[in-house]
Structures are given as structure tokens and as C-alpha cells.
Amino acid sequence: MLAVVIFAALYERLQRRVTAHDLAYSDIGFFVDAARPRRWIPRALQGFWVVALFGIVLAASRPHLSVPVPVRDGQVFICIDTSGSMASTDVFPTRGQAAKAGAREFIAQSPPGTKIGIISFAGTAGVVAPLSSDHQSVTAELDQVPLPNGATAIGDALKLAAQLLPSTGHRVVILITDGVNNAGTDPTEVAQWLGAHHVPVYTVGIGTSNGGFIPGTSEEATIDEDALRAYAAASGGAYARAQNATQLRDALARLGRVTSVQRKPVDASLGFAIAGALAMVAAFLTGLGLGRYP
């Protein structure tokens, strides 16, 4: 930056030299009124040079930009809540059915090559489909997700996903639940551990604001949004709310696109160097065309 400032000052000083391009005139005010010379053109040329130098100086400092790049070898575990509260019909037809439909949408939006696995959890967690890049077979395995019944062990599901995911690569956990954890490991601890290992947990809260009753019981199915936000925040993921099947599909489709890209630091030196060099050539040619250089 200092070099750019010095260059700009030097350029200004050089421009003030008395050269063969100078013309002494009796009354500068009359000339300006009479000819109305375009004074912005030399300024623009000067700006061009400064931009060119700025690009080259920036290139020399080897900048790294964080840019989104498509992920071809991502690994995603979808954890679907199958606890009793997922039988609630406040989301049509049931929270559980809507969760499976949303998972199908997510798989459909994921780019080819992304390995996807399915974990279902209630009182305990189990693998429905191991990580596979065969999206058709994974979608077919969704039918094997058990019917809603039992407690909600979110921590166990996250822990199982953490165990099954490889230690490197672009890894993501999608958690579809109504968020009321009542069994197993503390989900916040597992989410923090995942976050520390660069595995974001994207949580999708399913259920209406009013909630609903679990069929065949007098128990009320609610949603613990604060807890879901906390899991997402602890791991570096994000939280989305779905009050109906359409919102759930949209949220998961969006997640499918989000998880298919990864921000990576890219060395931008070459780009800045090329831009700077092009600006320099353009500035020189423009100056030459405008009669600035002999």
C-alpha cells in the first residue's frame, strides 16, 4: 500500500515537471473558458496507472482469497429423528414422513460423487444406509427408516455420524428432528466436538409453532428450537425451521446446494498479477494514444 502511495505521489511530481509537452499561455482562465479542455482524461490515466501498480503490488503480497469451490467428494450423514413425537400430524402427513420426503429432496440436489449415508435415531441410533455415492440405493434405503417410536437421543445419532465419517474431506451432518432431546449423550458436547473437527451440523427443526399431539397418546409433540440453534452454532453449521412439508423440502434442497460447495483459500497472486499487467499495458497504450509519451 505504501508503494502505491509513493508511486502516486511520484507520478504527480513527474507530471509537474516542465516538459516539451508544456505550453505557456497568457491567461489560463481564458484558455479554460475558451477551449473547455477535458481535465478528467489525465486524471483517469493517472488512476489507471495507480490501479495497475496496486494490482502488481497486491500480487507480490501473495493474497489468498476464500472462494466457494464445488465439492465432488463430500460426505454427508442425514440423521432422521424417529422418536414418538415424529408421528405427530401437525406436519402433513406426519413429521416422520415429511422428514423422509425432505431427505429424498436433499439427495436429489446433492452433486454426483457426494457420499450420503442415513442414520435413524430414537432411544438409540442406527445406520439405515452407510455412506455411498450411489444416490439411488440410498434413496431406496429411506424406506427402511423405522416408524416413529420411543425417546429422542440426538447426541447418540451425532456421535454415530462422527464415528462413521472419515477423518478428512468435506464432511457434513444433516439433523432432521423436532429437537427435544431426552436420552443418550449430550448433543451439545458432540456438536462442539464435530465443530472442532470441521464437521458442521445443519439442523432442521420440524413442527408447527402450536405443535401437536402424538397419535394414540395424550403427549404433546413440541419443538425445541433453541437447542437446535445451539447444536448448529456449536458446530459451525446453520439452523432452518420447517413448519410444513414444503418448507422442509425447500430447506433440505437448499442445504443440498450449500453442502455441495466448500469455501477454500485460493492463491490469487496470478489473477492480480495478470490484471495489474493488463492495466499497465492499457494505461501505457492509452497514454501513448493521447500523446502523453514521446
Next chain:
Amino acid sequence: MTIRDALLRARRRPRHLGAGSPTIYRGDGYEFVELRAYVPGDDVRRIDWAATARSGELQTRVVLEDVALTLAAIVDESPSMRVGRRRTLLESAREALVCWFAAATTQDRCIRVTADGITPPSLQRSPHATASVCGSAAAFDAARALRTAAAALPRGAALLAIGDWYDLDPALDRDLADLGARFDCTALIARDPWYDGLPLAGIVRLRGAEGGNIRAYVGSREREAFRTAIRRRETSLLARFETANWRTGILREEDGAGALAAAFGLRRA
């Protein structure tokens, strides 16, 4: 005919009154100039009775009178006159000034008028000393110089004013007219050195002779606008001086003496 002759003739026939104006100066004329029709006010002793008899109308003899002239000069010596292509306008102005004072005889008075006063205050014995032009770092104050002339010069004096007249405010037109009525005034307007076109194109830097500078792009559009503007300015200045009853001429950088002669309608010797 010389500049002095032209000044004496003009003195007898002030131009603003036309060629038929009365001969108002008395004296022992010895050099016959011309015969012209009598106008009321002419000295009856100047009536040429023989010519009157021949023509059937009263005729007056116009003679060159042996009287002293007062030659005064105002020269813009400011930095704005120190521009030019091959030499400066100030050098050309000096040439015209030398020529002007060279017209004076030993009994004539030669006076330089500046914004600060007149030089010398008494009778000038050596006209050439008054013709020195050394240039000044200060801007030319046309208003003060013209007002000094109006206050200090005797009625009927011949005044030559040379400058580029960039600072000739329209408010000074009244002063010009006043001077034109009281004196035999001649103005030499310095022609812009770039009258025939700006020599540069592209991005150029212009230095103001009296300060300031700009860096700008000068293309064909700007050159044409400038060309039009300087022509319009010169025409306007000529018109203003002539309206105020001044004799006018264009001072070109290459020939100051020629410019003065041309202003008097004379051929350069």
C-alpha cells in the same frame, strides 16, 4: 508621411468629429497640407479666397502647424506578454514603443504612463530612454493605468496603449470613451501567439504566464473552440476600442513597428 504627421493631422481634425471639423489651432503654418470646405468655426484668416472664387464655395487652407506634441504610452509589461512562438509579445511591444517615441522631435514631450504614475514628470529630453521595456512580475492593472493617463496627460496628447487586454473589464468602456474624447488614442492589441492554432495535441500541461497551470486533454474539439474564442475576443476588443474613438492595430509578435504603422494606415519605412 510619418506617425508625427499623422498625429498632427488628426489633431487638426479630430477623428470623432470627422474630416470637416474646424481648425482650432492657431499659429504660423508654413506647410500646406490640403484645401477643404469651410466649416463654421474655422479661422477666417485661413480661407483661401482664390480657391473659394474658383469653386464658388468657401475653402479653408489646412497647413501643418509648428506645435509640440505630447506622446504618451502605456505598455503592458506583465508576464502575460512574455509568451510567444519565436519571440515574446513584449519584445514586439518594445519595438512598437521605440517606433512611437522615435516619432517625437526635440520639442515634443514623451511620457510613459504606468499604474503608479507617469515617467518622467517633466519635459523629456531623450525620448529613447522612455522606450525601455524591462518587464514586470506584477499583473497589468489596465484600469489604474488608463485612469492615471486621464488624470496626468494634457488635453490633445497622443496616447499609445499596448497590451493583450485580458483584464479589460467591460466597466472600463466608459474610461476608454473618455480618453478617446480627450486624447488622440491608439491601441495595439497583442495577437494571441496561437491565433492560427494550438501547436499541441493530446494530454498537455498549460502554464499560466501569471500563475496557475492545468493538465488536460486537448483534442480537435478543444482546438476548434479555442480558435473560435480567440478570434471572437480579438474582434470584440477591436470593436470596443473603436467605439471609444481609439485608433486600433494588431500587435503581432514578429513585427511591432509594422503594427504601429498599420494602425496609422502608414507603410512601414
